[in-house]
Amino acid sequence: MCSFAESEDPHCLRAGDSARLLAGHPWRRFAVLGDSVAEGLAxxxxxxxxxxxxxxxxxxxxxxxxxxxxxxxxxxxxxxREVRATQLGPALDFRPDLTLVVCGGNDAFPATYRPDAVDAELRAMVTALRAAGAAVITVGLYNLSYSPSPRVPDWLRPGLRTRMRTLSERTAVIAAELGTLHVNLTAHPAATDPGLFAADGRHVNARGDAIALAETVRVLGAHLAATRPVRMDHV
Known part of the structure; x- marks a missing residue:
């Protein structure tokens, strides 16, 4: 159990951080595609x-x-593959200028995980969204093998850890190749903390979401800072 609140959590945002980091951002239409992480089951x-x-x-x-x-x-x-089949079309119809694509955990949880097939689906979604003019955020997921839940049996953990790590690494490669804004939760300092995970063994708790929010805002803020024109009076 976490011993402090979000306002005191060293990994979370402080009051005013988002306003400072996101000030003047250009995005007005935000679409989210994905599984339960996107829907929200923390x-x-x-x-x-x-x-x-x-x-x-x-x-x-x-x-x-x-x-x-x-x-x-x-x-x-x-x-x-189901995210692409059911959500890419509606997302494109929405005409977003910013999208979040977060999926793959349901593919990697079982031993039937096929990395190349998952990569192909993710790559197709990112490519289509980028071609439509949207910036894309991809996510390296928390590794569920660190969940202390008894619903993740010990025999499953070694293979699951490897599959989740593979998913994260390959998503990062796709992000670099296709130019997405990538949020790497897998490598976060708190990512192996058992207190980050929900009792169901498949999701995180509200602290996991709060850290994911903070990292996403920081990635967006860094992107904005890097792409803003330099003012001559600051040179």
């Missing part, structure tokens, strides 16, 4: 917001953007 945790990850990202973006619009297509239980 377990509540005292001291942390109960608002789910993608909704929190949208809220922070909307706070500094008049006329902001948000579409969350995420649905629990989907594999990557």
């Amino acid at each position: 377990e509540p945790l005292p001291g942390y917001s109960e608002v789910q990850f993608a909704d929190r990202v949208a809220h922070e973006l909307a706070a500094t953007a008049p006329g902001f619009d948000y579409l969350n297509l995420g649905r629990r239980g989907l594999r990557t």
